[in-house]
Amino acid sequence: EAGVAQSPRYKIIEKRQSVAFWCNPISGHATLYWYQQILGQGPKLLIQFQNNGVVDDSQLPKDRFSAERLKGVDSTLKIQPAKLEDSAVYLCASSSTFLGLAKNIQYFGAGTRLSVL
Amino acid sequence: AQKITQTQPGMFVQEKEAVTLDCTYDTSDPSYGLFWYKQPSSGEMIFLIYQGSYDQQNATEGRYSLNFQKARKSANLVISASQLGDSAMYFCASWDGNTPLVFGKGTRLSVIA
Numbered sequence: 001e002a003g004v005a006q007s008p009r010y011k012i013i014e015k016r017q018s019v020a021f022w023c024n025p026i027s028g029h030a031t032l033y034w035y036q037q038i039l040g041q042g043p044k045l046l047i048q049f050q051n052n053g054v055v056d057d058s059q060l061p062k063d064r065f066s067a068e069r070l071k072g073v074d075s076t077l078k079i080q081p082a083k084l085e086d087s088a089v090y091l092c093a094s095s096s097t098f099l100g101l102a103k104n105i106q107y108f109g110a111g112t113r114l115s116v117l
Numbered sequence: 118a119q120k121i122t123q124t125q126p127g128m129f130v131q132e133k134e135a136v137t138l139d140c141t142y143d144t145s146d147p148s149y150g151l152f153w154y155k156q157p158s159s160g161e162m163i164f165l166i167y168q169g170s171y172d173q174q175n176a177t178e179g180r181y182s183l184n185f186q187k188a189r190k191s192a193n194l195v196i197s198a199s200q201l202g203d204s205a206m207y208f209c210a211s212w213d214g215n216t217p218l219v220f221g222k223g224t225r226l227s228v229i230a
Binding site: 033040041042043044045048056059089091093103104105106107108109110111113 | 121150152154159160161162163164167169208210212214217218220221222223
C-alpha cells in the first residue's frame with residue numbers, strides 16, 4: 001500500500017513570494033491533515049479535512065495560508081505572501097477514521113522543507 | 118487544552134540496551150489516545166505505538182512498549198534491544214477525539230555502537 005505522498009521535498013523562496021505544496025493521502029483515507037513543524041518543535045495542526053470539507057482550521061493563518069481538497073482526495077496548501085517565520089517543514093497526514101478515538105492513527109508523508117530567505 | 122511534556126531533549130543509549138523515553142500528558146477528557154512517533158533525519162513521522170485510555174494492558178509492538186500509568190498521567194516509551202537505526206527524534210502525542218492531535222517537543226535518541 002502506497003503511503004502519503006508529498007511534493008516538493010524542498011523549496012527555497014524569498015519573502016513575499018508565494019508557494020504551494022501538494023499532498024496525496026493513502027488511498028481510501030477520508031481525513032487529511034496539514035501540519036507545520038518549526039525546527040525544534042513538534043508538529044502543529046494547520047487544517048483538517050474530512051473528505052472535501054474543512055473540520056478544523058482554527059490554527060491556520062488565514063490572511064496568508066489557504067488549503068483546498070476539492071475532490072476529497074489530494075490537497076494543496078498555499079502560502080501567499082510568505083514571511084521569514086514560515087520557514088518550517090510542512091507535513092501532510094491522513095487517517096481512515098474520524099469519529100471517536102477508535103485508534104485514529106495518522107500516517108504522515110515525508111514533508112516539504114520550506115526555507116524563506 | 119491538552120498538553121504533552123517530554124522532559125528529555127536528548128538521550129544516549131548503548132546498542133542492544135533498553136531505553137525509556139518519558140512523556141507526561143494533561144487532559145481533562147476521560148477518553149483519549151496516546152501515540153508515539155519516530156522521526157528520522159529524513160523527516161517522515163513514523164507511527165510506532167498507540168495506547169487508549171481505557172485499555173487495561175500496556176501496549177506493545179515488537180521492540181516498543183508503552184508504560185502507561187494513568188494516575189500519574191505518564192506514557193513512557195520503552196525501546197528494548199536498541200539498534201543503530203533507532204537513532205531519531207521521538208514524539209509523544211495525545212488526542213481526545215475533540216481537539217487536534219497535540220505533540221510534545223520531542224526527544225532526540227542517539228544509539229551508540
